[in-house]
Amino acid sequence: MDIFRKLGAGAKFDFQRFRQDAQKLKIIKTDTSHNTKSLDFFGTNQNESAPEPSSVEKVSPTTQNETVKEPGKKRKRKLDDEIEDDSNEESESDGEYTELQLLGSLRSDIKGDKSNVKRKKKKKKVSASKLKEQHQEKINHFRNQHKINVYGTDIPDPVESFQQLCDEHVFSSKIIENISESGYKAPTPIQMQAVPVMLAGRDIMACAPTGSGKTAAFLLPILHQLKGPRKLGFRALVLAPTRELAQQTYRECLRLSEGLGFRVHIIEKAETARKKFGRKTSQKFDILITTPNRLVYLIQQEPPVISLKNIEWLVIDESDKLFEEGKLGFREQLGAIYKACDGPSVRRAMFSATFAHDVEEWCKLHLDNVVQVYIGARNSAQNTIQQELVFCGSESGKLYAFRNIIQKGFEPPVLVFVQSKERAKELFHELIYDGVNVDVIHADRTQKQRDNVVKSFRSGHIWVLICTELMGRGIDFKGVNLVINYDFPNSAVGYIHRIGRTGRAGRSGRAVTFFTENDSVLLRSIANVMKEAGCPVPEYMLKINKPNKKQKRQMSQTNPDRKTIRTVLKEEIMKSRLKRQNMNKRKFKERQQSQKTKTSQT
Numbered sequence: 001m002d003i004f005r006k007l008g009a010g011a012k013f014d015f016q017r018f019r020q021d022a023q024k025l026k027i028i029k030t031d032t033s034h035n036t037k038s039l040d041f042f043g044t045n046q047n048e049s050a051p052e053p054s055s056v057e058k059v060s061p062t063t064q065n066e067t068v069k070e071p072g073k074k075r076k077r078k079l080d081d082e083i084e085d086d087s088n089e090e091s092e093s094d095g096e097y098t099e100l101q102l103l104g105s106l107r108s109d110i111k112g113d114k115s116n117v118k119r120k121k122k123k124k125k126v127s128a129s130k131l132k133e134q135h136q137e138k139i140n141h142f143r144n145q146h147k148i149n150v151y152g153t154d155i156p157d158p159v160e161s162f163q164q165l166c167d168e169h170v171f172s173s174k175i176i177e178n179i180s181e182s183g184y185k186a187p188t189p190i191q192m193q194a195v196p197v198m199l200a201g202r203d204i205m206a207c208a209p210t211g212s213g214k215t216a217a218f219l220l221p222i223l224h225q226l227k228g229p230r231k232l233g234f235r236a237l238v239l240a241p242t243r244e245l246a247q248q249t250y251r252e253c254l255r256l257s258e259g260l261g262f263r264v265h266i267i268e269k270a271e272t273a274r275k276k277f278g279r280k281t282s283q284k285f286d287i288l289i290t291t292p293n294r295l296v297y298l299i300q301q302e303p304p305v306i307s308l309k310n311i312e313w314l315v316i317d318e319s320d321k322l323f324e325e326g327k328l329g330f331r332e333q334l335g336a337i338y339k340a341c342d343g344p345s346v347r348r349a350m351f352s353a354t355f356a357h358d359v360e361e362w363c364k365l366h367l368d369n370v371v372q373v374y375i376g377a378r379n380s381a382q383n384t385i386q387q388e389l390v391f392c393g394s395e396s397g398k399l400y401a402f403r404n405i406i407q408k409g410f411e412p413p414v415l416v417f418v419q420s421k422e423r424a425k426e427l428f429h430e431l432i433y434d435g436v437n438v439d440v441i442h443a444d445r446t447q448k449q450r451d452n453v454v455k456s457f458r459s460g461h462i463w464v465l466i467c468t469e470l471m472g473r474g475i476d477f478k479g480v481n482l483v484i485n486y487d488f489p490n491s492a493v494g495y496i497h498r499i500g501r502t503g504r505a506g507r508s509g510r511a512v513t514f515f516t517e518n519d520s521v522l523l524r525s526i527a528n529v530m531k532e533a534g535c536p537v538p539e540y541m542l543k544i545n546k547p548n549k550k551q552k553r554q555m556s557q558t559n560p561d562r563k564t565i566r567t568v569l570k571e572e573i574m575k576s577r578l579k580r581q582n583m584n585k586r587k588f589k590e591r592q593q594s595q596k597t598k599t600s601q602t
């Protein structure tokens, strides 16, 4: 606004009074280095006498020391522009701004301006909070769309695309290229949210359905944050419950870090590593992927073979499994490793498709300002899996049910879960006899044999793979079409992970679970998981009594006794049927005899 036109020429300017008032209104910088001369717009030294009104103008710090000449037409325009710019600048900036104006009736203008400035600032504040609100609404809508549930404070916004990692998080083009080479067109929901959280250096507890890309979700931020190879020893550590899963994560890490120069290491054999590693050799690596027991063996050597002092990221994959206690659990090793990762900048990431309540509570207590991320309903099965329950009457009925599936025709590859390695061997011999293209994997086989079986299954040379819980978690076989739970799982969590070997990366899958009367204790839990995922379940199953804690604990620690898996031959069936008939006849006669005796006595 050009206030000078408003006043007209000739108004007397009481400069001293102006300065006092202006300072009260804090609209000028009280910088004593500026004497009145520097405020003279005409470049002549005038003490205290105000220049002619038409010549006085707003002075921004940038032009404060400039000597501005008598405004000619051209100059006037420029000045107007400056005023325009300055006023714009004023509404944008906070007010490191010196504004010289004439006194007298100007006070109202000053107040007017002041209230203008206040109004603008208030509007700016209102518009800023409005903008923030709108942004938050957009983020909430996006999260709802992708079933991303978050808990914690100051949670970073999710990313919608991998390109955004480039634009906003300055991911190297090489990582983006590796992502694209892996065939990943867009981030999965867990990747959308977990990656920015880890990039913000936050501890995270992430729960997402099986096959939803959790591995890349924790690898990508680590590869970005480690920047490149350094000779500082291991700076990232990923723990997995089984060697096969560690191998798989190792391969994914190599794929995503291709061309970045990182030294990624997997501990093949603890004893070999003990001999091969020295303080120096382990210095040259950056990322370690291993199972807890192998690592604990090495860090508990005297002196420790591997140092975890420089670990910046400790990732615990399949966390709830690694938290399990008892002989099948890893809790002790996990504790030792957790303590050894005591560097100043260590952050922790827990990933799993299921989180038991106690693990969740532990994370809230022990992780620093943890962000919890849940995709979809908690502890739910992947909804791309068609789940079925088949009642088989007895253990021998299961073999018939299995052969029935084969006769009806199935689409390989198929994974078959049994509860023990003994039963895996028994079933293997039955199916080999049937001429099925089958193999078996369990802890009694050597690592070489296990690797070869996994390779044959992945390459399609083997169509049916019989396995125990060893393959129950994390293992990513591309395109498994069918999972058969030949033996009932011993928990709902185990069930979710087993069937999660199919229906991965958005593909559909099918899971068939055999059960007999002996499995009725856990039937209701499994039926609930199925119902949650939208699969039809008979009403009666949901009404079965819940197992009590003792029963649940017993089932999770010991496998139920089951009859040997063996084809009962026809003559054997006939023989047992005859035996049963004779027994029934004998019982019938006994009943008749006792009735006769009773009648004769009366």
Ligand SMILES: Nc1ncnc2c1ncn2[C@@H]1O[C@H](COP(=O)(O)OP(=O)(O)OP(=O)(O)O)[C@@H](O)[C@H]1O
Pocket (backbone or CB within 6 Å): 183, 184, 185, 186, 187, 188, 191, 208, 209, 210, 211, 212, 213, 214, 215, 216, 352, 353, 473, 474, 475, 476, 500, 504, 505
């Ligand atoms: N953004 C993506 N787009 C497409 N496929 C992906 C993406 N991220 C990962 N995948 C693929 O999805 C499959 C499952 O990934 P991953 O094994 O990491 O799942 P997960 O969530 O860890 O499963 P689980 O809970 O069973 O361990 C893999 O084949 C992986 O290559």
